Amino acid sequence: MERLQLHSQIKGVSTGTTILAVKFNGGVIIGSDSRASMGESYVSSKTINKLIQVHDRIFCCISGSLADAQAVTKMAKFQLSFHSIQMDSPPLVKAAASIMKELCYNNKEELQAGFITAGWDRKKGPQIYTVALGGMMLSQPFAIGGSGSTYIYGYVDAKFKPDMTLEEATQFSKNALALAMGRDNVSGGVVHLVVITEAGAKHVVVPGDKLPKFHNE
Amino acid sequence: MLNTSRKWQNPSGGFSFENTRRNAVLETSLSEKGYSAPKARKTGTTIAGIIFKDGVILGADTRATDDMVVADKNCMKIHYISPKIYCCGAGVAADAEVTTQMMSSNVELHSLSTGRPPLVVTVTRMLKQMLFRYQGHIGSSLIVGGVDVNGPQLYSVYPHGSYDKLPFLTMGSGAAAAVSVFEDRFKLNMELEEGKQLMRDAITAGIFCDLGSGSNVDLCVITEKGVDYLRGYDQPAQKEQKEGTYRYKPGTTAVLTETVTPLTLDLVEESVQVMDTK
Numbered sequence: 001m002e003r004l005q006l007h008s009q010i011k012g013v014s015t016g017t018t019i020l021a022v023k024f025n026g027g028v029i030i031g032s033d034s035r036a037s038m039g040e041s042y043v044s045s046k047t048i049n050k051l052i053q054v055h056d057r058i059f060c061c062i063s064g065s066l067a068d069a070q071a072v073t074k075m076a077k078f079q080l081s082f083h084s085i086q087m088d089s090p091p092l093v094k095a096a097a098s099i100m101k102e103l104c105y106n107n108k109e110e111l112q113a114g115f116i117t118a119g120w121d122r123k124k125g126p127q128i129y130t131v132a133l134g135g136m137m138l139s140q141p142f143a144i145g146g147s148g149s150t151y152i153y154g155y156v157d158a159k160f161k162p163d164m165t166l167e168e169a170t171q172f173s174k175n176a177l178a179l180a181m182g183r184d185n186v187s188g189g190v191v192h193l194v195v196i197t198e199a200g201a202k203h204v205v206v207p208g209d210k211l212p213k214f215h216n217e
Numbered sequence: 218m219l220n221t222s223r224k225w226q227n228p229s230g231g232f233s234f235e236n237t238r239r240n241a242v243l244e245t246s247l248s249e250k251g252y253s254a255p256k257a258r259k260t261g262t263t264i265a266g267i268i269f270k271d272g273v274i275l276g277a278d279t280r281a282t283d284d285m286v287v288a289d290k291n292c293m294k295i296h297y298i299s300p301k302i303y304c305c306g307a308g309v310a311a312d313a314e315v316t317t318q319m320m321s322s323n324v325e326l327h328s329l330s331t332g333r334p335p336l337v338v339t340v341t342r343m344l345k346q347m348l349f350r351y352q353g354h355i356g357s358s359l360i361v362g363g364v365d366v367n368g369p370q371l372y373s374v375y376p377h378g379s380y381d382k383l384p385f386l387t388m389g390s391g392a393a394a395a396v397s398v399f400e401d402r403f404k405l406n407m408e409l410e411e412g413k414q415l416m417r418d419a420i421t422a423g424i425f426c427d428l429g430s431g432s433n434v435d436l437c438v439i440t441e442k443g444v445d446y447l448r449g450y451d452q453p454a455q456k457e458q459k460e461g462t463y464r465y466k467p468g469t470t471a472v473l474t475e476t477v478t479p480l481t482l483d484l485v486e487e488s489v490q491v492m493d494t495k
Contacts, residue, residue, distance in 0.1 A: 011353055012377025036381075042393065045381050066379035071349050110352065 011112070012067050013037070013044050016186025018148030019061035020176055021118040021128045022160070023141050024169035027197035028118045028126040031173045032061050033148065033181050034189035046189045051203075054080050057196050058096045058119030063146040064133070068113040072103050093119040097129035097137055105135025116143045120196050144176070148184035152176050166195065171212075178211040234354040261429025263391030264294060264305035265419050266360045267403065268384045269412035272369045272440035273362040276416040277305045278391070278424050279449075280431035287431065293448070295437045299324050299335045301444065302363030303437050307389035308376060309356040316357050320344055337363045337370040341380055349378025358388045364439050391423025391430040398422050409438065413450075421453045 016037045021030040032050040037043050052060045052073045060076070062069035076099045083099075084091045097117040104111060115131040130136075130143045142160050144152060156176055164172065173193060181187045191206040244254045261282040266275045277294035280287055296304050296317035304320070306313025320340055327343075328335045340361050348355055353376045362371045373386045385403050387395040398419040407415065416436060423430045434451040437444065 013375050013379045036379075044375075045383065047383070048381065065377065067345075067349055067353075067375065067377035070345075070379055 012065055014065060014186070016148075016184075017050060017063040017146030018144070018152070018177055018180035018184060018187040019050060019063055019116055019146045020144040020149070020156070020173060021061065021116045021142065022164075022169050022173055023126050023128055023162075024164045024166055026126070026166070027120055027195060028128060029166075029169050029173050029193060029195050030059055030061055030116065030118050031177050031191060031193045032146075033177060033187040034192060035187055036066055037186045043188075049192055051192050051194050052077075053201065054096055054117075055084065055091055055119070057121065057198075057201060058091065058093055058117065059194055059196065059201065060096070060100065061116040061118070061145065062113060063115070064113035065111075068111045069115070072100065072111065072113060072115075075103060076100050090121060092121045092123055093117065093127040093129065094124075094139075097131060100131045101135050101137040104131055104133070108134050114145055116145050118143075118196065120198060126196070146187065148180035148187035151183040152180045155179055170195075174206060175212050179214065181211075182214070182217065234351065237354065261427075262294060262307040262389035263387070263395050263420055263423025263427060263430040264307050264360050264389050265387040265395045265399070265416060265423075266305065266362045266371045266373075266385065267399070267407075267412060267416060268362075268369050268371050268405075269407045269409060271409065272364050272438065273371055274412050274416050275303055275305050275360065275362045275437040275439070276420045277435050278420055278430040279433045279435055280424075280429070281310055282429050290432050291449075293435065295435055295446070297321060298340055298361070298363070299328065301365065301439055302335060302337055302340055302361065303439060303444070303446075304340070304362075305360040305388070307358045312355045313357040313359065316344070316347070316355060317359070319347075334365060336365045336367065337361060337372065338367075341372040341374060344374045345378045345380050348374060348376060353377040360386050360388055362437075362439060364441055369439070387419065387423075389423070389430070391420075391427035394422040394426040395419040413438070417451050421451070424453055 013036050016035065017033060019032040021028060030051055034047050034049065035043055036045040036048045050062050052062060054060050054073060054077045060073050062073060076096065079099050080091050080096050083095060100115050100117055114133050116128065117131060118128045120126050128140055128143050130138045130140060130145065141162060142156060144156055159172060174191060177191050190208055191211060193204045193206065195202045247254060262278060264277045266273060275295055279291045279294065281289035281292045294305055296306060298304050298317065298321045304317050306317055320343060323343060324335045324340055327339065344359060356376050358376055359374045361374065371383065371386060373381045373388055384405065385399045387399065402415055413436060417434055420434045431454055433449045436447040436450040
């Protein structure tokens, strides 16, 4: 299988992805595609879920090397649940993002994975934090990541409005993901969406044929 | 779990991959002179697994290659982990063999400690934690399949430590050939015979369409009731009968000239040793 990997920068299976997170009125929507690739020409899985639940109302979107991302999120999930028991209250989204940032920054030589941590907590409501490759943590009203995100920077910059309703935010996410998956060869499959609010987290899968279509498709 | 969270310290015992950087430098300087470093023997394989109605079917070819020469025509790639859990190994032959043996021992100890039969997910987690710790230097890709209290399960583990849980999986150099058969004909909840036929066809596709795979098809059917290890289930690539004979009568080649040079030898010393031939 090495010959499938000749020119890839990422060792092993890569999530080669499009991930995004958007704040709306009352919560956060996060979304991703579902393709895992080895090199640029072999899809090793068509149905992986890149939205990992690290706590009841906190999710992490993964991008980069699949092995590194799975190891880091498993570690973060463990540390976060321990922290939550010690504090005797649900953890803050910033705490989850901090844990990811510590792991990424302290092991920056060995790891090749980036994350978007998003969720809802009692103190500050819906929040989104990007944790980049070297361990930078940044809070944003919306975030995109992965190899497919480069194709939709223009779209999200133009179309994002603060304080959208759930329907508007869902449509915005589906459009952005569909556009990225249409242009990036290592993003594809189905769209996974999770809506996180005070009430909890709801997971929706949008199959390929139900995605919005654009001109000449 | 905590063993993957500590900062990287060079391990005091066990595997050490410190020399990989030195080897990389040596390899480039050798290739400048025209030599090449020896390569580890790989299984160059087709392995696959599917979940059917009553359990799991694992399949593998039986060829082990050393670069372009077949080193073993009938090796076993489906390894025992526990009574109802088996593991197919692809990649570097030694790594796959030793990794699965280590897992089998550790899982036995774990199962004695918990007092319960082992879970497939336990084997997967132990494998992926070990492979991630060695950052891909242990070149083994594995498909773990078995039946436990949670029903039939199938996982694939990649050399860098990522894993996948799917109803059908293929790995190895012949993965692309085998997965195309599954993509066409796989259905959920197949019957046993249908499943065996599909697996046989997928491995055969790998045997014929991939140079690194060949010889026979091995199957392993694992259900609630037990394990059926079908070694040599099918031999699709039989050696053909030679069309003509290559024996020639003495005198076929004409002798043009003949020169005899006698070598005169003097007997210098003679000693006799009696052998006990009873």
